[in-house]
Amino acid sequence: MVHQLHEEQFRTFKEFLSCFMKAETVVNLTPKQAKVMILDDPELILKSKSCYVGAQAALILKNRSKNDSPVQIFLSQVKDAYIQCASQMQKTLPLNNRTLKSLAALDPALANDSQGVQLLKQLALDSFKHLLSESEKADVARELIKYSVDDSLHNFRSNVVEWWSKVSARKCYPILSNVAAAGLSFFHGPAVESSFNSLGDIVESKAASMVIGTYxxxxxxxxxxxxxxxxxxxxxxxxxxHSNKVIDRHLCVNMRLSAQRYRKVQLERRPKKAM
Known part of the structure; x- marks a missing residue:
């Protein structure tokens, strides 16, 4: 789930902050606060000698005087590196992303929770409003009221994918089911990474661009x-x-269509000759 990925990222960010910041500053930190906090505030960060440097470095420093110039320079550089890295994480990680937080409403545990219902409403009317017609947008609130007090849903409480599959099969909540399908379509992991890595096999110097449909x-x-x-x-x-025909004729059809699309794209990219 995407909202689980969001929680893992925020947890990782907090663990990283605890390497050089006071624990009481990090423990109750919210995503909204994390996005705007001042990372080099001397009131929040630990003293250089208290920053985490790893077991091997700590063993070496233990046998050295804290007043040694190389030790002081090293500890100062460690703190600066922590602050710069945390600043980059603060800018790039979706710590306070509204859509990712709203996706948590798809969790079956929040089906009868008022906060979960509000998050699900935000998800439908803000993040996925482009998937709904005007009449469906008007009916979102009605479905949510019915969904929030539907005790019969507890009969098949399970993981989030199976839950919404069964909710969708009942056909009582068509709008919410479509919203859930859109939210659960996001995926991540090694399969996604490998798909981008595979671009090196199909994108060459002679064909450095590719239409979305082909990829x-x-x-x-x-x-x-x-x-x-x-x-x-x-x-x-x-x-x-030579003698056996291809059983799957769709393969040949798709190959011909692909070639036609490729030629069409190439013609569209050619500069038009001056009249």
């Missing part, structure tokens, strides 16, 4: 083959390439 087709095929526990050679295998 999207590539990971889609990869995931489909992975789900079938097979490879492209095994899936489209023919004993005799």
């Amino acid at each position: 999207s087709a590539y990971p889609t095929v990869r995931y489909a083959l992975k789900a079938e526990h097979t490879t492209a050679l095994e899936y489209f295998n023919r004993k005799n390439a």
Whole structure:
């Protein structure tokens, strides 16, 4: 879940801050406060000798005088590095992202919680409003009222994906089900990283750009083959390439369409000749 990723990122940020900041400053920190806090405030940060430097460095420093110039320079550089790195994390991490926090409302545990209902309303009318028609936007509040007091949902309490699958199957909350499907469509992990890494195999110096549809087709095929526990050679295998026809005719159709789209894109990118 994306909201779990958000919580993990915030927890990691707090753990990093505790390496050079006072514990009482970090323990009750909220995402909103973390986004605007002054990281080099001398009232919040530890003394240089109290900053975390690792076991090996601490062992070396233990046998050295704290008044040694190299030791003081090292500890000062450690604190500066912590502050600069935390500042970069503060700028880039979605610590107070409204959409990510609203996604927590998809958790079954918040189905009958007033705060969870408000978050789900924000998710529908702010983050995914482009997916809803005007009439559906007007009906969001009505569905939420019914959803918040529906005791029958407790009969199939489970993980978030199974929960919304069963809620959607009942067809009592079509708008909320569509919102949940959009929210649960976000994914992350090694599969996403590998899809970007694979671009090096299909983007070359002669074709350094690619339309979204073409790139999207590539990971889609990869995931489909992975789900079938097979490879492209095994899936489209023919004993005799000359006599045996391709069973999956969609493959040939898609290849022809892909070639047509590619030629069309190339023609559109060519500079038009002056009249």
